[in-house]
Amino acid sequence: MSKDALPDIKWLSDVEEQDYPAAESYLTILHSRDKVSKMMARFRAAPVVKFKTVDIFRACELPLKSASNAQVKAERKKISKGESLSPILLLRDEMHGKVVIADGYHRMCAVYEVDEETVIPCKII
Template sequence: MSKQNHERVAAVLWQDSPEPHDYPAAAAYLSLVLAEETVARVVAALERGPLTRHKAKDLLRASGLQLLGATDPHVAGDLAKVARGEKLSPVLLVRGDAAKGHPLQIADGYHRVCASYHIDGNTDIPAVLVDLP
């Protein structure tokens, strides 16, 4: 999808809560950066956590992750969903600690954050944000 097509999209639509399959995906990612017992507690907190809203540009900055291109297959898939008017699932986040040099962890939804940024970096993205236990 070209940048011109992104500009025609009025807004990214979001679901009211994360998809059930987002939690195992978050656990799979978090198991690479946290101990197993911590992963279980973080995922349980994510399942209970309230939705907050954060700008796409701020999520990328806080995570230290690079913006994936619009041609990345997963980003392109999310951009196509947006173009069709489909709602995206909120993202799952684990708060970083700037004082300790630990970035925000996008436990699930990195591609959705990137797709949203391609449409508008100021997109407010619904997210569940939890602290490490």
């Protein structure tokens, strides 16, 4: 597929409200409720910044979800329909020298399939 044939990936200007509870649920597995509560306040206040998809994958050290994954397929369908995606939520894990994807892993995998150099809007704390 030539670069010209790649679909245009559209993004919302801010994180969808539903993504915060999803991130909170996941992070509560890793951290205490008190710590996560503070993280969520920081996420809400954080500005949206941008990073290349390939760089986020390198920083989080996670495998790419398969194109056959149902959630990745759903996100690819949104991209092909021209729907805007929500920015992803990233947490710096300085102790381990990597990034945790608090919310948006499947969106990122779908975007990577389209173009690994795509710049993704994120909130990072």
